[in-house]
Each structure stands twice: as structure tokens, then as C-alpha cells.
Amino acid sequence: MILTARALKKTYGITPALAGADFEIAPGEVVAVMGPSGSGKSTLLHCIAGIIAPDEGTVEFDGRDLGSMSDVERSALRRSEFGFVFQFGQLVPELSCRENVALPLRLDGVARRVAEQRADALLEALEVGGVAKQRPGTVSGGEGQRVAVARALVTDPRVLFADEPTGALDSLNGERVMELLTAAARERNTAVVLVTHETRVAAYSDREVIVRDGRTRETVSS
Amino acid sequence: MAIGTTFLGLLEAGPRHGYDLKRAYDERFGADRPLSYGQVYATLARLLKNGLVEVDGVEPGSGPERKRYAITDAGVTDVERWLAQPEKPEPYLQSTLYAKVVLALLTGRGAHELLDAQRAEHLRLMRELTARRRDGDIADVLICDHALFHLEADVRWLELTAARLDELEAVVA
Numbered sequence: 581m582i583l584t585a586r587a588l589k590k591t592y593g594i595t596p597a598l599a600g601a602d603f604e605i606a607p608g609e610v611v612a613v614m615g616p617s618g619s620g621k622s623t624l625l626h627c628i629a630g631i632i633a634p635d636e637g638t639v640e641f642d643g644r645d646l647g648s649m650s651d652v653e654r655s656a657l658r659r660s661e662f663g664f665v666f667q668f669g670q671l672v673p674e675l676s677c678r679e680n681v682a683l684p685l686r687l688d689g690v691a692r693r694v695a696e697q698r699a700d701a702l703l704e705a706l707e708v709g710g711v712a713k714q715r716p717g718t719v720s721g722g723e724g725q726r727v728a729v730a731r732a733l734v735t736d737p738r739v740l741f742a743d744e745p746t747g748a749l750d751s752l753n754g755e756r757v758m759e760l761l762t763a764a765a766r767e768r769n770t771a772v773v774l775v776t777h778e779t780r781v782a783a784y785s786d787r788e789v790i791v792r793d794g795r796t797r798e799t800v801s802s
Numbered sequence: 803m804a805i806g807t808t809f810l811g812l813l814e815a816g817p818r819h820g821y822d823l824k825r826a827y828d829e830r831f832g833a834d835r836p837l838s839y840g841q842v843y844a845t846l847a848r849l850l851k852n853g854l855v856e857v858d859g860v861e862p863g864s865g866p867e868r869k870r871y872a873i874t875d876a877g878v879t880d881v882e883r884w885l886a887q888p889e890k891p892e893p894y895l896q897s898t899l900y901a902k903v904v905l906a907l908l909t910g911r912g913a914h915e916l917l918d919a920q921r922a923e924h925l926r927l928m929r930e931l932t933a934r935r936r937d938g939d940i941a942d943v944l945i946c947d948h949a950l951f952h953l954e955a956d957v958r959w960l961e962l963t964a965a966r967l968d969e970l971e972a973v974v975a
């Protein structure tokens with residue numbers, strides 16, 4: 581397993597968001613996290629991605645305990661080992677799509693030419709090479725989301741966290757984004773944690789974890 | 803699927819033998835459930851009796867005679883009517899699943915478990931179809947999409963029912 585969480589508890593005020601949730605994912609695996617609104621699936625994602633700390637329980641990435649890391653270490657881990665795709669609004673509007681994709685590499689000190697070459701290769705793989713020079717505001721929703729996927733994958737993360745990645749797209753664009761996202765992740769052996777309420781999107785996963793009342797439950801498919 | 807009318811549609815392009823019809827049907831529509839020869843010849847006999855097809859020629863062979871079938875004008879009208887008529891929206895699994903849920907509640911068995919198991923089974927099939935869709939041509943994509951959307955609708959019903967079990971239990975138990 582590349583990422584393992586055990587007995588996670590998290591309470592906001594008096595509201596328990598997680599009440600003993602477990603999670604694990606292997607390299608290259610695609611796991612769908614599903615559950616009704618307010619079930620705790622976003623809190624689970626934030627905990628296992630090291631964005632928030634659980635009140636109780638442990639999260640281990642590649643054998644390292646996230647709870648015993650400093651904020652700086654956790655932040656560095658997120659930048660180098662994790663990729664993120666959200667429902668919308670994640671691209672920097674002032675930068676071109678190529679610059680957006682190259683941004684995580686530039687922040688890590690990679691030379692502009694190298695970073696942009698890698699960005700271009702990923703944009704091509706996600707079939708949006710043609711929008712490299714455009715700003716995000718001038719591309720369609722489906723194209724913008726593929727650019728966001730490219731940016732999330734540009735650092736070759738070990739785990740990609742996708743929170744409702746097709747939530748703002750129509751069926752056709754949603755399907756294409758899922759096809760390209762899962763294909764690109766499998767090619768790189770990147771694990772994908774896919775939070776979704778759409779069963780059609782979950783059908784791209786290898787297995788699903790259901791969150792209900794802050795607890796996780798795995799359904800076993802033959 | 804209306805096999806008879808589908809045969810008629812296939813025959814509109816030109817006369818065919820029963821074997822050719824079966825092959826054309828299986829290739830296009832029968833991926834999950836190819837036709838048996840019994841079905842093919844029973845269907846053709848019915849179409850013949852109803853005047854929707856006619857025997858266009860008979861070829862003697864080493865085995866039984868091979869009849870070639872052609873569509874009649876009445877057959878063409880039938881195809882036209884079938885294509886123009888929307889299908890009755892079917893409730894699919896809903897009635898069976900509803901009965902199971904109610905019975906589970908009445909007998910004190912786990913209705914949640916039943917719904918979860920059904921949901922997992924639906925998702926398993928949806929994964930298969932998604933994989934088939936990914937590796938398939940446009941015909942596979944469209945056929946799988948149709949099945950996927952229907953399965954998705956079932957899953958939404960399963961989820962809503964799970965959320966309303968307490969309400970249902972208060973009424974039926």
C-alpha cells in the first residue's frame with residue numbers, strides 16, 4: 581500500500597465528520613470514495629491528503645506517518661508526491677495553459693524550458709496540446725479540466741486526489757476526462773483517490789469505498 | 803428486443819438466408835445473447851405466416867434446403883411503424899427490488915445490506931461495461947452508454963431508497 585489511514589476521527593465543533601474511517605490504496609490503483617452529501621468523504625480526502633490533521637487515527641504515506649511531520653514537511657510531501665484535481669476554479673487565470681501546467685515544476689526550481697517541455701507533452705497526452713498558449717478563460721470547461729489533470733500529473737505524483745473532477749462537465753466531456761485521467765494515471769502507476777457521487781464516474785475505479793456517517797465501508801465486487 | 807422486427811429491418815437492405823440473418827443480428831445486437839437457431843427459424847416462420855417476409859429462392863444443398871427470405875411491402879410498413887413508435891419506458895428492476903426491500907423490512911432482515919449488495923453488483927457490471935466501452939468502437943460505446951445510464955438510474959434509486967428506509971419501515975413494518 582502506498583497510502584494507509586486507520587481509525588480516523590475528526591469533529592467540527594460538535595459535529596463528527598469522521599467517526600473511525602479506514603482507507604488504503606495501492607500504487608496504480610483507482611479507488612472511488614462515494615457517499616451521500618455530508619457523509620464525510622471530503623473530510624476523509626483532506627485527512628489522507630495531509631491537508632487537515634485528524635483528531636485521532638493515523639495516516640501513513642509510503643511508511644511515513646503524516647501526523648509526526650511538521651507543516652513544512654507535509655507541505656513539501658503534498659507538492660512532490662501528491663497531485664490534486666478539483667471540480668473547478670483551479671487554474672491561474674493570468675497564466676497560459678502551458679504555464680499553468682508547468683507551474684508546480686517551476687515552483688520546484690525546474691528550468692522554464694524543461695518545465696514547459698514536460699507540460700507540452702502532458703497537454704498532448706490529454707489531447708489539449710492545441711490550447712497550450714491560451715489562457716484558461718478562453719478554453720472550454722472540458723479542456724480546462726484536462727489542463728488541470730495535466731498540471732496535477734506534471735510532477736509525476738504517487739497519488740492523485742480527484743474531488744468530483746467531472747462535477748462541472750457534461751456527460752461527453754466528463755467521460756473523456758475520466759478516460760484520459762485514468763489512462764494517464766495507470767501509465768504512470770499513480771494511485772488515484774476519486775471522490776465522486778456519480779456512479780458512472782466511480783465505474784472507472786478498481787474498487788469503491790463508501791463513507792456513511794463518518795465511517796468507511798468497502799463493498800466487495802467479484 | 804423485438805427480434806422479428808429487427809430481422810425485417812435487416813432484410814430491408816436485401817434478401818438473406820436464415821443463417822446470414824442470425825450472423826448479422828448477433829454481430830450487431832447479440833453480443834450478450836446470441837440467437838439460437840430455434841429462435842431464428844421460429845421467428846422467420848412467424849414472419850412468413852404473417853406475410854411480412856416471403857421466400858425469395860431455395861437453394862438445394864447437401865443438407866436441408868436453404869431458403870432465402872425477402873421482406874414484403876407489409877414488412878416494410880411494419881419496420882416503419884416500429885421505428886416511429888417510442889418504446890414504453892420500462893420500470894426495469896424497480897418492482898422486484900422494491901418487493902425485496904419491503905420483504906426484508908417485514909421479516910426483520912437487513913434491508914441496507916440488500917441494497918448495498920445490489921449496488922455493488924450494479925457497479926461491478928458498470929465497471930465491465932466501462933472497460934468494454936474503453937476498448938470498443940463507436941457501436942460498443944453507444945450500446946454500453948445506454949446500459950450504463952440505465953444502471954446508473956437504478957443505483958440512484960437504490961441510494962434514495964437507502965436514505966428513506968426508516969420512512970418506509972414505519973409504513974410497512
